[in-house]
Amino acid sequence: MEFLKTVLISSALAGVFALDLMVAFQFMLCRPLVAATLTGLALGEAGAGLSFGCLMELIWVGAIPVGSVVPPDFSMAAVFGASSAVLMHQWNPSLGWEACLVWALLWSLPLASLGGWLEQAQRRWHLGLVERAVAQVGAGDESALGRAIGRSLIASFLRGLIFVALALTIFVHPMAFLLNRVFDTTRFAFEWIYWLSLLLGFVVLVDQFWERRWLKASSVSFLISAVLLYDLGFKTSTVLGIAAVAALTAATVQERRFRA
Amino acid sequence: MRKAMFKVVWRSFFLQAGWNFERMQNLGFAWSMQPALKEIYPDKNRRLDVLKRHLELFNTHPYMATLLMGCVLKTERESAELRIDAAARVGAIKQAMTGPLAAIGDTLFWATLRPLAALSAAALAWMAPGLGTLAPVMIYLGIFNLPHLTIRFSGLFQGYALGPAVAEYLRKTDTQGVIAAFRLAAMILLGSVLAAFGRFEHIASRAPMPFKDNFLFVGAGLGMLMAMRLKFSVNKLFFGLCLAALSISLMFPNTH
Secondary structure (H helix, E strand, O other): HHHHHHHHHHHHHHHHHHHHHHHHOOOOOOOOOHHHHHHHOOOHHHHHHHHHHHHHHOOOOOOOOOOOOOOOOOHHHHHHHHHHHHHHHHHEEEEEEEEHHHHHHHHHHHHHHHHHHHHHHHHHHHHHHHHHHHHHOOOOOHHHHHHHHHHHHHHHHHHHHHHHHHHHHHHHHHHHHHHHHHHHHHHHHHHHHHHHHHHHHHHHHHHHHHHHHHHHHHHHHHHHHHHHHHHHOOOOHHHHHHHHHHHOOOOOOOHHHOOO | HHHHHHHHHHHOOOOOOOEEEEOOOHOOOHHHHHHHHHHHHHHHHHHHHHHHOOOOOOOOOOOHHHHHHHHHHHHHHHHHHHHOOOHHHHHHHHHHHHHHHHHHHHHHHHHHHHHHHHHHHHHHHHOOHHHOOOHHHHHHHHHHHHHHHHHHHHHHHHHHHHHHHHHHHHHOOOOHHHHHHHHHHHHHHHHHHHHHHEEEEOOOOOEEEEOOOOOOHHHHHHHHHHEEEEEEHHHEEEHHHHHHHHHHHHHHOOOO
């Protein structure tokens, strides 16, 4: 019963995120960090969802839809990953969150590629939809455009819903079975993979924002934060607050200087 | 016309519905323009001709599109008042502006604001877990959507007010300065987050990280950064670290 409830909630959310991904609004609810956290929240494990979302978001932050490029569908993968991690942990709490999250992440990556391929297929299907609408407009039916838009929205919602429902139904039980089999020999590996992946995520961000002229500012921020944290015993939240104020001030000064 | 303009903004949220590999955002663009075109061209036959014209190839950044929509609507209105065909003018405007708008949108939203929102949310999640799990989500959505919604709403009215002069307005807009400022802010924040990495605790289990309070992670991070600067793909790095960790744990099963 719990499994069925999880599948229903997750697939309904996946349908909504599939809309946000391409065809409607694009408020970025579909981004892994948001999608996984909201999925975790709906399943009663918001912290697990957030930590899964952070990993996926940061590591693949560079996969962007420029022009006609369709990147892998990380929003469906995030919903699947967060739900499957929560389920595996519910079934066997002794597995530990790191193992469940890393295992779910590894399985969700091929599904992200499959999701991207499905999105491409939908875009190809849109061509027929649009050609029909153009012909109907040519015949004097103005409302054909609205109907075509509506069909596109319904197709996207169903794509997300069916994809995640099927993926959870097919994969979660074999995933849990295999994880239980390998857990004893690989538990520390999962722990290391988890933390190193998070570190990789932040390194990917450094690479994204890399500009030689800002390296000095970044290094000074690193050193001051390290002294505050490790020598003076400041809390991480206080250091974050100080860094945020410094970042905002520097950005404002820089922007004014650029404008001048 | 003002009411119709608000309808255009609302419909612009569905610009990408019907995105296809041949004419891209044509369906969403034509459907978004429909309420305003109804006011500009009350005659149905004339309006149908204009709609068909707008069903040709169109592709730009979805958040920047309203600026172009406003500009096109102004041109359509002027042409309708002068009773001249707007096809050539509108075609030229669309052709000239879709590329630059897409470039600005891609750089500002996809390459700058999205990573910045992700960084801010992740920093909040790991460095200030006391604020709860929804605070990072709110920060992410806020940082991204504040500029998104501002540009989407003001873009249409700005484009309509300026008309074809919007190209000159875009040229004068200081997007490069704004992007440079965002990148500086991100690098300062990243320096602090990386320094605090040794103090992170797992969000779900509250377990400390394996290299707590030592700086081994700095070496690991520098190694990863060097690999990325040498153009190793992120997938190779991720699967490489998975393989390395699994191999070590299988070779030395009793060590942690």
